[in-house]
Amino acid sequence: MTLNCIVVDDEPLALGLIESYVKKTPFLNLIGSYSSAVEAAKAFAENTPDLMFLDIQMPEMNGLEFSKLIGDKTKVIFTTAFQQYALDGFKVNALDYLLKPISYDDFLQAANKALSWFEMAANANKPAVTEQPETERSIFVKTDYKLVQVQFDKILYIEGMKDYVKIFLEDQQYPILSLMSMKSLETTLPASQFLRVHRSYIVNASKIKEVERNRIIFGKTYIPVSDSYKNVFQEFIDKRMLAN
Numbered sequence: 001m002t003l004n005c006i007v008v009d010d011e012p013l014a015l016g017l018i019e020s021y022v023k024k025t026p027f028l029n030l031i032g033s034y035s036s037a038v039e040a041a042k043a044f045a046e047n048t049p050d051l052m053f054l055d056i057q058m059p060e061m062n063g064l065e066f067s068k069l070i071g072d073k074t075k076v077i078f079t080t081a082f083q084q085y086a087l088d089g090f091k092v093n094a095l096d097y098l099l100k101p102i103s104y105d106d107f108l109q110a111a112n113k114a115l116s117w118f119e120m121a122a123n124a125n126k127p128a129v130t131e132q133p134e135t136e137r138s139i140f141v142k143t144d145y146k147l148v149q150v151q152f153d154k155i156l157y158i159e160g161m162k163d164y165v166k167i168f169l170e171d172q173q174y175p176i177l178s179l180m181s182m183k184s185l186e187t188t189l190p191a192s193q194f195l196r197v198h199r200s201y202i203v204n205a206s207k208i209k210e211v212e213r214n215r216i217i218f219g220k221t222y223i224p225v226s227d228s229y230k231n232v233f234q235e236f237i238d239k240r241m242l243a244n
Contacts, residue, residue: 001027001115001118001119001122002027002028002029003027003028003029003050003051003114003115003118004029004031004047004049004050004051005022005028005029005030005031005049005050005051005052005053006030006031006032006033006034006040006043006049006051006052006053007019007022007030007032007033007034007052007053008033008034008035008036008037008039008040008052008053008054008055008058008063008066009035009053009054009055009058009079010035010036010055010058010059011055012035014055014079014100015033015035017102018033018053018079018102018107019033021102021104021107021108022053024104025107025108025111027111027115028051028111031047031049032047032049036058036059036060036061037054037058037060037061037062037063037065037066038060038061040052040066041061041066041069041070044070044074048073048074049074050073050074050075050118051074051075051076051077051095051111051114051118052070052074052075052076052077053077053079053098054066054067054076054077054078054079055078055079055080056078056079056080056082057080057081057082063076063078063080067094075094075095075114075117075118076094076095077094077095077096077097077098077110077111077114078094078096078097078098079098079100079102080097080098080099080100081099081100095110095113095114095117096110096113096114098110116145120142120179121163121179137151137152137153138150138151138152139152139188139189141167141176141178141180142178142179142180143176143177143178144177148176150167150169150176152189152190152193152194152204153204153206154169154170154171154172155167155168155169155170155194155204155207156168156169156170156203156204156207156218157201157202157203157204157207157216157218157221157223158182158185158201158202158203159175159200159201160181160182160199160200160201160202161200163179163180163181164177164178164179164180165177165178165180165181165182165185168218168221170207182196182199182200182202185202186202189202193205193206195229195232195233195236196229196232197216197223197224197225197226197229197233198223198224198225198226198228198229199226199228201223201224203216203223205236211237214230
Protein backbone atom coordinates (compact mmCIF):
# COMPACT_ATOMS: atom_id res chain seq x y z
CA MET A 1 0.00 0.00 0.00
CA THR A 2 1.20 3.52 -0.87
CA LEU A 3 -0.01 6.57 1.05
CA ASN A 4 -0.27 9.94 -0.67
CA CYS A 5 0.86 12.61 1.76
CA ILE A 6 1.56 16.30 2.15
CA VAL A 7 3.76 18.30 4.50
CA VAL A 8 2.70 21.62 6.07
CA ASP A 9 5.22 23.70 8.03
CA ASP A 10 6.03 27.42 8.05
CA GLU A 11 9.71 26.78 8.85
CA PRO A 12 11.66 26.13 5.59
CA LEU A 13 14.28 23.91 7.26
CA ALA A 14 11.66 21.78 9.01
CA LEU A 15 9.61 21.56 5.80
CA GLY A 16 12.64 20.40 3.83
CA LEU A 17 13.61 17.83 6.46
CA ILE A 18 10.17 16.18 6.52
CA GLU A 19 10.06 16.25 2.70
CA SER A 20 13.37 14.35 2.60
CA TYR A 21 12.08 11.81 5.11
CA VAL A 22 8.94 11.23 3.03
CA LYS A 23 10.94 10.75 -0.17
CA LYS A 24 13.19 8.11 1.41
CA THR A 25 10.23 6.12 2.80
CA PRO A 26 9.05 3.58 0.15
CA PHE A 27 5.36 3.50 1.05
CA LEU A 28 4.94 7.30 1.16
CA ASN A 29 4.26 9.41 -1.94
CA LEU A 30 4.73 13.17 -1.55
CA ILE A 31 2.06 15.06 -3.51
CA GLY A 32 2.59 18.52 -2.02
CA SER A 33 4.36 20.66 0.56
CA TYR A 34 3.09 23.98 1.91
CA SER A 35 4.35 26.73 4.18
CA SER A 36 0.92 27.51 5.67
CA ALA A 37 -2.39 25.89 6.44
CA VAL A 38 -4.11 28.39 4.15
CA GLU A 39 -2.05 27.19 1.17
CA ALA A 40 -2.66 23.56 2.07
CA ALA A 41 -6.41 24.15 2.36
CA LYS A 42 -6.55 25.22 -1.30
CA ALA A 43 -4.79 22.01 -2.34
CA PHE A 44 -7.48 19.88 -0.70
CA ALA A 45 -9.97 21.06 -3.31
CA GLU A 46 -7.93 19.28 -5.98
CA ASN A 47 -6.58 16.17 -4.29
CA THR A 48 -7.33 14.80 -0.83
CA PRO A 49 -4.20 13.20 0.65
CA ASP A 50 -4.24 10.09 2.80
CA LEU A 51 -1.80 11.48 5.33
CA MET A 52 -0.60 14.93 6.41
CA PHE A 53 2.48 15.84 8.44
CA LEU A 54 1.27 19.05 10.03
CA ASP A 55 3.06 21.67 12.12
CA ILE A 56 0.93 23.06 14.96
CA GLN A 57 2.23 26.57 15.61
CA MET A 58 1.77 28.56 12.37
CA PRO A 59 0.51 32.07 11.51
CA GLU A 60 -3.02 32.75 10.19
CA MET A 61 -4.32 29.28 11.04
CA ASN A 62 -2.59 26.85 13.39
CA GLY A 63 -2.40 23.12 12.82
CA LEU A 64 -5.00 22.20 15.41
CA GLU A 65 -7.55 24.52 13.80
CA PHE A 66 -6.74 23.22 10.33
CA SER A 67 -7.01 19.57 11.37
CA LYS A 68 -10.60 20.18 12.51
CA LEU A 69 -11.54 21.46 9.03
CA ILE A 70 -10.22 18.68 6.80
CA GLY A 71 -12.55 15.83 7.75
CA ASP A 72 -11.79 12.18 8.46
CA LYS A 73 -10.40 11.08 5.09
CA THR A 74 -6.97 12.56 5.78
CA LYS A 75 -5.14 11.35 8.87
CA VAL A 76 -2.77 13.68 10.69
CA ILE A 77 0.65 13.31 12.27
CA PHE A 78 1.52 16.52 14.11
CA THR A 79 5.04 17.95 14.10
CA THR A 80 5.93 20.65 16.63
CA ALA A 81 8.63 21.98 18.91
CA PHE A 82 6.20 22.38 21.81
CA GLN A 83 5.38 19.30 23.89
CA GLN A 84 2.41 20.95 25.59
CA TYR A 85 0.39 20.53 22.39
CA ALA A 86 0.50 16.72 22.57
CA LEU A 87 -2.78 16.29 24.47
CA ASP A 88 -4.61 18.74 22.19
CA GLY A 89 -3.26 16.85 19.20
CA PHE A 90 -4.74 13.56 20.31
CA LYS A 91 -8.06 15.21 21.10
CA VAL A 92 -8.49 15.82 17.36
CA ASN A 93 -7.74 12.16 16.59
CA ALA A 94 -4.18 12.59 15.37
CA LEU A 95 -2.43 9.32 14.57
CA ASP A 96 0.78 10.43 16.19
CA TYR A 97 2.79 13.37 17.51
CA LEU A 98 6.43 14.10 16.60
CA LEU A 99 8.48 16.48 18.72
CA LYS A 100 11.12 18.57 16.92
CA PRO A 101 13.98 18.03 16.23
CA ILE A 102 12.65 14.90 14.49
CA SER A 103 14.94 11.96 13.76
CA TYR A 104 14.23 9.65 10.85
CA ASP A 105 13.74 6.72 13.25
CA ASP A 106 10.92 8.58 15.03
CA PHE A 107 9.47 9.67 11.70
CA LEU A 108 9.52 6.11 10.33
CA GLN A 109 7.87 4.74 13.45
CA ALA A 110 5.00 7.24 13.07
CA ALA A 111 4.75 6.54 9.32
CA ASN A 112 4.54 2.79 9.97
CA LYS A 113 1.79 3.42 12.49
CA ALA A 114 -0.13 5.30 9.80
CA LEU A 115 0.43 2.51 7.28
CA SER A 116 -0.90 -0.08 9.74
CA TRP A 117 -3.99 2.07 10.38
CA PHE A 118 -4.77 2.36 6.66
CA GLU A 119 -4.20 -1.37 6.07
CA MET A 120 -6.66 -2.20 8.85
CA ALA A 121 -9.16 0.37 7.61
CA ALA A 122 -8.97 -1.06 4.08
CA ASN A 123 -10.10 -4.40 5.46
CA ALA A 124 -12.83 -2.97 7.68
CA ASN A 125 -15.57 -3.55 5.08
CA LYS A 126 -14.29 -6.98 4.16
CA PRO A 127 -14.43 -10.16 6.19
CA ALA A 128 -11.41 -9.58 8.40
CA VAL A 129 -11.32 -13.23 9.32
CA THR A 130 -10.50 -16.25 7.25
CA GLU A 131 -13.75 -17.53 5.72
CA GLN A 132 -14.10 -21.23 6.38
CA PRO A 133 -16.89 -23.80 6.08
CA GLU A 134 -18.95 -24.52 9.15
CA THR A 135 -17.15 -27.83 9.58
CA GLU A 136 -14.11 -25.80 10.66
CA ARG A 137 -14.04 -24.86 14.32
CA SER A 138 -11.99 -21.66 14.35
CA ILE A 139 -11.28 -18.37 12.62
CA PHE A 140 -8.28 -16.08 12.34
CA VAL A 141 -8.73 -12.52 13.60
CA LYS A 142 -6.34 -9.61 13.05
CA THR A 143 -5.48 -7.82 16.29
CA ASP A 144 -2.47 -5.73 17.37
CA TYR A 145 -0.97 -6.14 13.87
CA LYS A 146 -0.97 -9.95 14.10
CA LEU A 147 -3.35 -12.85 13.36
CA VAL A 148 -4.83 -14.76 16.29
CA GLN A 149 -6.69 -18.04 15.93
CA VAL A 150 -9.97 -18.04 17.84
CA GLN A 151 -11.82 -21.28 18.59
CA PHE A 152 -15.59 -21.05 18.13
CA ASP A 153 -16.21 -23.04 21.29
CA LYS A 154 -14.21 -20.53 23.33
CA ILE A 155 -16.27 -17.50 22.28
CA LEU A 156 -18.86 -16.29 24.80
CA TYR A 157 -20.12 -13.20 22.99
CA ILE A 158 -19.02 -10.41 20.66
CA GLU A 159 -19.61 -6.70 21.19
CA GLY A 160 -19.56 -4.19 18.34
CA MET A 161 -18.09 -0.72 18.88
CA LYS A 162 -18.26 1.45 15.72
CA ASP A 163 -15.45 0.14 13.50
CA TYR A 164 -14.20 -2.37 16.07
CA VAL A 165 -15.42 -5.56 17.70
CA LYS A 166 -14.57 -7.05 21.07
CA ILE A 167 -14.49 -10.86 21.18
CA PHE A 168 -14.96 -12.16 24.72
CA LEU A 169 -13.56 -15.64 25.36
CA GLU A 170 -13.90 -18.19 28.14
CA ASP A 171 -11.05 -18.22 30.65
CA GLN A 172 -9.60 -14.97 29.26
CA GLN A 173 -9.77 -11.76 31.28
CA TYR A 174 -9.52 -9.30 28.41
CA PRO A 175 -11.36 -9.41 25.06
CA ILE A 176 -9.69 -9.55 21.66
CA LEU A 177 -10.05 -6.16 19.92
CA SER A 178 -10.17 -6.19 16.11
CA LEU A 179 -10.97 -3.66 13.39
CA MET A 180 -13.92 -5.15 11.47
CA SER A 181 -17.66 -4.77 11.11
CA MET A 182 -20.26 -6.80 12.99
CA LYS A 183 -21.91 -7.63 9.66
CA SER A 184 -18.80 -9.24 8.19
CA LEU A 185 -18.21 -11.21 11.37
CA GLU A 186 -21.84 -12.34 11.54
CA THR A 187 -21.72 -13.72 7.98
CA THR A 188 -18.50 -15.62 8.76
CA LEU A 189 -19.56 -17.28 12.01
CA PRO A 190 -21.67 -20.46 11.72
CA ALA A 191 -25.35 -19.51 12.02
CA SER A 192 -26.08 -22.82 13.75
CA GLN A 193 -23.98 -21.73 16.73
CA PHE A 194 -24.11 -17.92 16.91
CA LEU A 195 -27.10 -15.61 17.35
CA ARG A 196 -27.34 -11.88 16.66
CA VAL A 197 -29.46 -10.56 19.54
CA HIS A 198 -28.75 -6.84 19.28
CA ARG A 199 -27.18 -4.37 16.87
CA SER A 200 -24.12 -4.45 19.13
CA TYR A 201 -24.06 -8.09 20.25
CA ILE A 202 -23.62 -11.60 18.85
CA VAL A 203 -23.75 -14.48 21.36
CA ASN A 204 -22.59 -18.07 21.27
CA ALA A 205 -25.91 -19.87 21.72
CA SER A 206 -24.29 -22.91 23.32
CA LYS A 207 -22.88 -20.71 26.10
CA ILE A 208 -26.19 -19.19 27.19
CA LYS A 209 -26.95 -20.35 30.73
CA GLU A 210 -29.30 -17.67 32.06
CA VAL A 211 -31.91 -15.36 30.55
CA GLU A 212 -33.70 -12.74 32.62
CA ARG A 213 -36.23 -10.20 31.32
CA ASN A 214 -34.93 -10.28 27.74
CA ARG A 215 -31.36 -10.08 28.93
CA ILE A 216 -28.72 -12.79 28.51
CA ILE A 217 -26.46 -13.11 31.55
CA PHE A 218 -22.77 -13.87 31.22
CA GLY A 219 -21.38 -13.55 34.73
CA LYS A 220 -21.71 -9.86 35.66
CA THR A 221 -22.52 -8.83 32.09
CA TYR A 222 -26.13 -8.39 30.99
CA ILE A 223 -26.66 -8.44 27.22
CA PRO A 224 -29.98 -6.97 26.02
CA VAL A 225 -32.12 -8.65 23.38
CA SER A 226 -33.43 -5.84 21.19
CA ASP A 227 -36.89 -5.76 19.63
CA SER A 228 -35.42 -6.33 16.16
CA TYR A 229 -34.04 -9.74 17.20
CA LYS A 230 -36.57 -10.72 19.87
CA ASN A 231 -38.58 -13.08 17.65
CA VAL A 232 -35.52 -14.98 16.44
CA PHE A 233 -34.24 -15.32 19.98
CA GLN A 234 -37.62 -16.45 21.26
CA GLU A 235 -37.73 -19.17 18.59
CA PHE A 236 -34.34 -20.37 19.78
CA ILE A 237 -35.65 -20.53 23.38
CA ASP A 238 -38.95 -22.20 22.42
CA LYS A 239 -37.18 -25.03 20.59
CA ARG A 240 -35.30 -25.84 23.78
CA MET A 241 -38.06 -25.20 26.30
CA LEU A 242 -39.32 -28.20 28.25
CA ALA A 243 -43.11 -28.54 28.21
CA ASN A 244 -44.89 -27.97 31.51
